[in-house]
Amino acid sequence: MRDDAPNSWESRADAYSLYGFTDLPSIVERGAVVLTHGKGPYVFDVHGRQYLDANSGLWNMVAGFDHPGLTQAAKDQYDKFPGYHAFFGRMSDQTVMLSEKLVEVSPFERGRVFYTNSGSEANDTMVKMLWFLAGAEGKPQRRKIITRVNSYHGVTAVSASMTGKPYNSVFGLPLPGFIHVGCPHYWRFGKDGETEEQFTARMAAELEARIIMEGPDTIAGFFAEPVMGAGGVVVPSKGYFQAIQPVLKRYGIPLIADEVITGFGRTGNTWGCQTFDFMPDAIISSKNITAGFFPMGAVILGPDLADRIQAAAEAVEEFPHGFTASGHPVGCAIALKAIDVVMNEGLAENVRTLTPKFQAGMEYLAQNPNIGEWRGVGLMGALEAVKDKATKTPFPGTLSVSERIANTCTDHGLICRPLGQAIVLCPPFICTEAHLDELFNKLGDALKQVFAEVA
Numbered sequence: 347m348r349d350d351a352p353n354s355w356e357s358r359a360d361a362y363s364l365y366g367f368t369d370l371p372s373i374v375e376r377g378a379v380v381l382t383h384g385k386g387p388y389v390f391d392v393h394g395r396q397y398l399d400a401n402s403g404l405w406n407m408v409a410g411f412d413h414p415g416l417t418q419a420a421k422d423q424y425d426k427f428p429g430y431h432a433f434f435g436r437m438s439d440q441t442v443m444l445s446e447k448l449v450e451v452s453p454f455e456r457g458r459v460f461y462t463n464s465g466s467e468a469n470d471t472m473v474k475m476l477w478f479l480a481g482a483e484g485k486p487q488r489r490k491i492i493t494r495v496n497s498y499h500g501v502t503a504v505s506a507s508m509t510g511k512p513y514n515s516v517f518g519l520p521l522p523g524f525i526h527v528g529c530p531h532y533w534r535f536g537k538d539g540e541t542e543e544q545f546t547a548r549m550a551a552e553l554e555a556r557i558i559m560e561g562p563d564t565i566a567g568f569f570a571e572p573v574m575g576a577g578g579v580v581v582p583s584k585g586y587f588q589a590i591q592p593v594l595k596r597y598g599i600p601l602i603a604d605e606v607i608t609g610f611g612r613t614g615n616t617w618g619c620q621t622f623d624f625m626p627d628a629i630i631s632s633k634n635i636t637a638g639f640f641p642m643g644a645v646i647l648g649p650d651l652a653d654r655i656q657a658a659a660e661a662v663e664e665f666p667h668g669f670t671a672s673g674h675p676v677g678c679a680i681a682l683k684a685i686d687v688v689m690n691e692g693l694a695e696n697v698r699t700l701t702p703k704f705q706a707g708m709e710y711l712a713q714n715p716n717i718g719e720w721r722g723v724g725l726m727g728a729l730e731a732v733k734d735k736a737t738k739t740p741f742p743g744t745l746s747v748s749e750r751i752a753n754t755c756t757d758h759g760l761i762c763r764p765l766g767q768a769i770v771l772c773p774p775f776i777c778t779e780a781h782l783d784e785l786f787n788k789l790g791d792a793l794k795q796v797f798a799e800v801a
């Protein structure tokens with residue numbers, strides 16, 4: 347598989363790269379896949395092999411890898427004004443226009459926007475805003491942040507502390523004051539005999555009990571992805587947000603929707619909070635905001651938080667926070683174009699058109715005796731591998747089943763992602779029905795091959 351010559355791309359990548367979030371035994375055996383370019387939903391490696399990228403890069407390349415309008419928007423803005431910051435009361439015209447646009451397409455009547463370079467920094471920024479607010483409003487003890495087990499909010503020290511994954515223990519994280527409550531995945535965490543409604547009610551009751559135990563006046567905010575993405579596409583149990591939001595309201599705890607994946611159409615509506623019918627106090631956006639053509643994150647504050655944080659800033663004459671490239675004019679120009687492309691060039695519509703076929707494909711593959719569950723919403727989904735479907739018993743971790751499935755897919759020209767024992771799918775919004783056929787044919791073959799080896 348890998349080219350072991352010392353000057354091969356694989357050897358050069360090995361020699362000089364510290365691989366992040368990469369299964370190193372797979373690298374030793376197979377080498378890195380070094381890519382040169384893309385076309386539509388396909389990417390191409392240095393050996394000329396073509397792959398259908400069923401993960402849209404990392405959820406973000408929703409308009410594919412060569413969208414002419416997006417590259418043109420980038421080129422035009424580089425020609426006009428290639429970079430500027432947003433400090434000291436200066437910012438680019440593109441930045442002003444994008445903030446206006448983001449509030450317009452948000453579920454909020456009005457609001458304010460703050461830019462970062464990534465989703466992690468956007469969550470980090472939101473936490474600092476809540477801490478800033480707590481201090482300004484005379485409640486400096488309101489510092490704890492609640493998130494959920496299995497959630498993913500990023501990798502900075504704060505956003506990794508918010509992330510509810512066990513791997514962060516290698517960093518000695520989470521930091522104190524970051525609390526993880528139950529994950530609303532009914533299939534996995536529902537108790538014997540518990541209905542989905544009872545499960546949802548238990549999630550809300552456990553949240554309330556935890557808030558009371560911690561002291562309601564010590565909690566700064568609650569963050570949730572409308573659908574957990576990197577947790578393995580966990581669609582919340584029925585009525586989840588309707589059950590937890592009143593609990594949070596009762597104790598004056600803001601609900602922040604981390605829409606880094608679910609934003610801009612992935613779930614079939616512009617925002618995941620619209621699909622799941624709740625109104626957050628703020629939205630965290632990144633990934634799709636530029637269709638992956640530029641690194642950018644944004645905090646979009648709804649009216650209440652916008653007013654309170656603005657007042658807190660006025661009280662000390664400054665909100666002392668910002669990144670050098672916050673509101674970068676090229677990123678903002680690309681984001682403006684990306685929002686236009688997704689919302690007005692038929693991409694959002696295409697997500698809704700393709701969803702039934704996408705879900706039918708997963709449902710079909712879930713007939714396999716070693717697929718325990720398919721789950722998903724819009725164009726995001728996962729298939730969960732199990733050793734025993736009836737008891738939901740996973741395969742032994744040492745078999746690396748999901749890695750094997752993903753590696754077998756790669757061998758057949760399909761990129762998909764192993765996550766725990768699940769395979770995650772989130773194809774670009776520009777896909778056609780033929781692309782979905784290719785996806786499910788290749789994935790179906792890989793499942794057969796790997797389960798024959800391990801079952």
Ligand SMILES: *Cc1c(COP(=O)(O)O)cnc(C)c1O
Pocket residue numbers: 463464465466467469498499500501571575576604605606607632633
């Ligand atoms: C990817 C992701 C982040 C982190 O974004 P980065 O740009 O990788 O820092 C945060 N939240 C969610 C829900 C994500 O999927």
